[in-house]
Amino acid sequence: MSSTMEQAQHQGSPMASTTPHPRVVKAVDAMKDLGIHERITIHILKKLFKVYNNSWEFIEAENYRVLADGIFEYQDDRVNEGKKRKDSQSSSEVEPQSKRSNLMQHENRIAGCSQSVFGSKLNEHKLAQTFTRGDVDQAKPGSHSIHSNERGSWSQSYSVQDIASASRDRKKEKEKQTYSYQNDLRENEAVPERVSIGLSFKEPKVERSQVMTCSDGRYNAVTRHQSEPFISDDFLFEKPIAMVHPLNQYHAKEDREDGGDGISVKGHNDGLCVEIENKSANCFSNFEISSTPLGEVKISLSCSSSTGRPDFRMPSLDAVLKLAGDRCLKTHKIINPSISLIDLMEELCQHFLRLSTIRTSGVNMDSRALVVYEGIHEGHDHMADSSSNGWRNSLNGQHFRQAEKKILEFNGGRNKRKDQDDLNSLTSASSLMVAQQFNLDSERPPHDLEDIAKGEEKLKILVVNEINNTHPPLFHYIAQNNVYQDAHVNFSLARIGDEDSCSNCFGDCLSSPITCACTRETGGEFAYTADGNVKEGFLDEYITAIRNLPNDRLYYCEDCPLERSKNDNKKCKGHLVRKFIKECWTKCGCNKKCGNRVVQRGITRDLQVFLTAEGKGWGLRTVKSLPKGAFVCEYVGEILTNMELYQRNEKSTGNEKHTYPVLLDADWSSEGILDEEALCLDATRYGNVARFINHRCYDANLVEIPVEIETPDHHYYHVAFFTSRPVDAMEELTWDYGLDFLDVNHPIKAFRCLCGGIYCRGMSLANGATS
Numbered sequence: 001m002s003s004t005m006e007q008a009q010h011q012g013s014p015m016a017s018t019t020p021h022p023r024v025v026k027a028v029d030a031m032k033d034l035g036i037h038e039r040i041t042i043h044i045l046k047k048l049f050k051v052y053n054n055s056w057e058f059i060e061a062e063n064y065r066v067l068a069d070g071i072f073e074y075q076d077d078r079v080n081e082g083k084k085r086k087d088s089q090s091s092s093e094v095e096p097q098s099k100r101s102n103l104m105q106h107e108n109r110i111a112g113c114s115q116s117v118f119g120s121k122l123n124e125h126k127l128a129q130t131f132t133r134g135d136v137d138q139a140k141p142g143s144h145s146i147h148s149n150e151r152g153s154w155s156q157s158y159s160v161q162d163i164a165s166a167s168r169d170r171k172k173e174k175e176k177q178t179y180s181y182q183n184d185l186r187e188n189e190a191v192p193e194r195v196s197i198g199l200s201f202k203e204p205k206v207e208r209s210q211v212m213t214c215s216d217g218r219y220n221a222v223t224r225h226q227s228e229p230f231i232s233d234d235f236l237f238e239k240p241i242a243m244v245h246p247l248n249q250y251h252a253k254e255d256r257e258d259g260g261d262g263i264s265v266k267g268h269n270d271g272l273c274v275e276i277e278n279k280s281a282n283c284f285s286n287f288e289i290s291s292t293p294l295g296e297v298k299i300s301l302s303c304s305s306s307t308g309r310p311d312f313r314m315p316s317l318d319a320v321l322k323l324a325g326d327r328c329l330k331t332h333k334i335i336n337p338s339i340s341l342i343d344l345m346e347e348l349c350q351h352f353l354r355l356s357t358i359r360t361s362g363v364n365m366d367s368r369a370l371v372v373y374e375g376i377h378e379g380h381d382h383m384a385d386s387s388s389n390g391w392r393n394s395l396n397g398q399h400f401r402q403a404e405k406k407i408l409e410f411n412g413g414r415n416k417r418k419d420q421d422d423l424n425s426l427t428s429a430s431s432l433m434v435a436q437q438f439n440l441d442s443e444r445p446p447h448d449l450e451d452i453a454k455g456e457e458k459l460k461i462l463v464v465n466e467i468n469n470t471h472p473p474l475f476h477y478i479a480q481n482n483v484y485q486d487a488h489v490n491f492s493l494a495r496i497g498d499e500d501s502c503s504n505c506f507g508d509c510l511s512s513p514i515t516c517a518c519t520r521e522t523g524g525e526f527a528y529t530a531d532g533n534v535k536e537g538f539l540d541e542y543i544t545a546i547r548n549l550p551n552d553r554l555y556y557c558e559d560c561p562l563e564r565s566k567n568d569n570k571k572c573k574g575h576l577v578r579k580f581i582k583e584c585w586t587k588c589g590c591n592k593k594c595g596n597r598v599v600q601r602g603i604t605r606d607l608q609v610f611l612t613a614e615g616k617g618w619g620l621r622t623v624k625s626l627p628k629g630a631f632v633c634e635y636v637g638e639i640l641t642n643m644e645l646y647q648r649n650e651k652s653t654g655n656e657k658h659t660y661p662v663l664l665d666a667d668w669s670s671e672g673i674l675d676e677e678a679l680c681l682d683a684t685r686y687g688n689v690a691r692f693i694n695h696r697c698y699d700a701n702l703v704e705i706p707v708e709i710e711t712p713d714h715h716y717y718h719v720a721f722f723t724s725r726p727v728d729a730m731e732e733l734t735w736d737y738g739l740d741f742l743d744v745n746h747p748i749k750a751f752r753c754l755c756g757g758i759y760c761r762g763m764s765l766a767n768g769a770t771s
């Protein structure tokens, strides 16, 4: 980014160090294993910190048991709130009492104090009056374990210890290993534990023909009324209340005596529970949900018929959870608030089957193959790891396509819509594989030298090497930003208010006499000229502001997400508050050719990627001269969270070639930004031509301006490069990265600057170029 020497000291630069606290990262990783999204984990962590006076020990104890409980409880509360809202809207009936609150009141009566760690803000002091600290520790509700066996069955059990029994059972409990995944090969064991009051699965949504009732009218004991007697001792899960066959909907509707869905329902003799049975011969899997009157619940997922398949391989639990988690994130964007536990289990089951029966060129996938399968979603790290095992060539994208085809064949009896879904996920997975293949085949020319954009842009972008016969570094060309995994980028029409769109405009807003609502950001005037360049007045003011850095241009976070995560907890260095350009978009009445739509139209200038003579590696230049304010290109890359970037950097050896990530902090002043909301763009693996723009200190000929297009929410925006002055034909395009060459702690080692400018600040300071 354009900046002065001083600016390089600030965080309002693309190179800002993004280093979350390692303990936060560990906690996030641990929760991710449970399929919990980073945003939620961090949200709860913060609350727990307040409750526990920043004590990590308490939060980390028993493998983050408190944290997990807090999260479950939080999710529970949200579901309840949603339900309450719905209920109060739809009927005037007396609101049914929350089941959890029933339980909690009940537990509280027994324990004589508040038990909720999170929701009711556990008061340790208060608890200590009745129980020892150890008892309180033991009393954190909600242990959770998952077991799997060789035959493809998992059982997932949840437990809670109330304070009273924690006191009693403390010694016994210590011996139990709770809250850990166990992917061992032992027989499926039912673990006699009691249900967590914090879990959000207490009222499974039963869809289609899945029925889940108890003959006494209760789903499970979480619905137990507070007046029921509390019996605290062991209760084994002997009888399932329900067996749900999630894949049943895929079977052809042949045997209709059961109502046409292949499912029949029959009650258990004990008069307590109901079993749901799938009569279909092609039963792939089923769930067993067992419950006791006390609320002890065991949910097990078994894929029994897969075990008879010769090609069955037990997939790793992590792989299945990851695949299901990814799908939840991608299909539902983030966990769908209306999703039920049954839906989740169903999803898990499908992915379990997917992974357990994938074949590659007639060879069964083994555990290594699963790692690569995950690698499809992960980027090239896994592939790089696996390559060292010397087997990568047998698992290229084509084989994965075969593998996916196999899944479709295997599921031949399923309905068409599901097959289409599979096909869709296949397409997205395959497209990522193309990027992996660059690494796979060293014989293959890495890029189309005639057009490095491979047709993704309107114009071809030539690669020119007048110096030697090397090629540009490997990456996957994308013309638009793409979410890597966790970034929460919400483009919904509902978020665009009337004030954020010009629905009354028509044709070209620039030539309209009506004041366009889209000029809101730029003081009632358009930022662009009719030629599509940024107006000189706007540009000069913008450049002056970022180069001269008056103090009122810097925003200092009270609790900076960048500094907070560092061990030394330094103060915020300040983020440069930038002016935005707002372009017209879908809700606007104007047409696609409207003059207030420049960046969204993509690259229109003739550009070349070339090998620089000064030793800076590859660079970008313009073939024709450009006027001041011309749009050149956008910085396109993967959208990462601050945390993901940190994790990526942590894995890096420090010796790779880097593009520098851009932090999207231009508008942090308008709202306190949270860790989990901090986004950045990284073009190292996926990017466009902007990844070739080299750095120049201070007087670079490009300036980056934040541009709002799809969403008025400035936590995500486009980073667009415009010329800061007229540029000659064949002149290299440069950008001031805003690098602090003095920052030895930055995760990416600075290079020795060869910009050759008279204001160069990095020539003598840093050691060794990385390119």
Ligand SMILES: C[S@@+](CC[C@H](N)C(=O)[O-])C[C@H]1O[C@@H](n2cnc3c(N)ncnc32)[C@H](O)[C@@H]1O
Pocket (backbone or CB within 6 Å): 473, 615, 616, 617, 618, 619, 657, 658, 659, 660, 691, 692, 693, 694, 695, 696, 751, 752, 753, 754, 755, 769, 770, 771
């Ligand atoms: C975003 S990439 C730019 C493209 C890069 N030159 C390439 O070949 O892929 C950033 C890297 O380019 C090199 N670079 C960029 N500007 C430079 C400069 N002024 N002096 C020396 N190296 C530079 C550094 O190696 C830096 O890590």
